[in-house]
Amino acid sequence: MLFPSFLNLLKETNMTLLECKNLTKSYGNHIALSDVSFQIDAGHIIGLLGPNGSGKTTLIKLIAGLLGATSGSVYVKEEPIGPRSKSIISYLPDHSYLDGNMRVQNIIDFFADFYADFDPLRAYDMMAKLQINPRQKLKTLSKGTQEKVQLILVMSRHADLYILDEPLAGVDPAARDYILDTILSNYDENASILISTHLISDIENILDEVIFIQDGILHTHASVDELRERDNKSIDTIFREVFKC
């Protein structure tokens, strides 16, 4: 009986977690994303890197199911985007998306109700460490604390794929450390994280792979170690050279 279980586990581990096939998104004449194809396997941290307006958020929204592709397709664990994929993706948008009138504890209840993989104890524990009173309404918290609440909610899920859109943007260095620490100490080793940012030096050390996007086109998708060895430069330096204005 152990053998089939082991095979299943092996199959699960090697399974392609996310696959984007010839993904194109256009708004009228403007092409935001053009013919993007790549795969992500389980257990990796992938940096989605590119300058502002390169198409990072568009790509993320297509994967999260918030946008419809003009052409091409997205598969999560070999299934198209739908309730099943949404149940295993934990998504953090690049802006506030919760109802400010809700109390923190009500938002935790909401997440616990809808996401089977949500761990309320983990969420309360992280809130307590930040001295956030769960009875407080979200809108009464500072902007920075609201962002941390959102991150805590997203990282309190035992998801297969975490998609974090610019989690480090607009926060001070101390907060950046807290965010990175929260991400790294809460994700499951078999899960993958797709993290979009242009603050590469802050996350370079935690990345396994990078995806460079330029003007809506996939420029590079490679392992961080391979890139460093090939160019003998840091990812930050390579990024600056690739996207030099």
Added chain:
Amino acid sequence: MLKKLLKYEWRDTRKLLLPINLAIVAFTLIGCILLNTNLFDTELGVVLAFFLTLFYTLTIVVFSSITTIYIYVRFYKNLYTREGYLMHTLPVTSNELFHSKLIVGFFWASLNSVLTISSFMALGAAAGIRASTTYLSDELSSINIPAAITDIFGYPLPCLLLWILLLMIVSSFFSVLMEYMSVLLGQQMKTNKLAVSLVIYLGMYLLTQIVTSIGAMIPSFFITEEALETEAFFSMFSQMMQILFPSATLLYLVFGIIFYLICRKLLKRNVNLD
């Protein structure tokens, strides 16, 4: 998942809409009590009655407008603004999201309509009873009101009340779907989604008002001085009422179902959150 969506939809909407509807009930009870006192028997009392009636009418209109606007805004804000990033990433289908909004929105719109019309009727009845016992001559007071209503409307009083109730409920179904459909149609645009949605809604609202006003005026086309003096007029009027209530209810229902089917069709398209 629909049950969970309904739970949160109910919880969020009741914060505003429950107090509004409770206020209608409270106003009605207070009005009925005041109408059974001699507060309005003096000249000053008549002036007071005028202002209280004005206040009551305006409040009811405002409450009704708030209900309509809130249901529209709630649907739009919760699904197609920043909050949509949460709602559309929940592991639920777009149909479940839509039905949770529809069921709760329909409940509140129906409740508001039914309470509003019931309030008018209760206050009208209270005023009528007070007038018949205080001011009216014995001859007028002796009129059998339920029998008179049957003569005029062609329905026994309980039946008429049931028709009014049914019409209110079906028209609420129609109104809520008209609001949701206009939001969904607006979302099909590349730009100015909200503006387009509002224009569609206002256009359809105006069209509905024109059609229903014409429908309501049809009986008055047959009113002439000579006709008013004949028994035949009341017979004709009651016959028209017997046609108007079922046909208006049926029309609202048919258009409500058409709007529902259009909404379902639009929901099959991909969401495009800006």
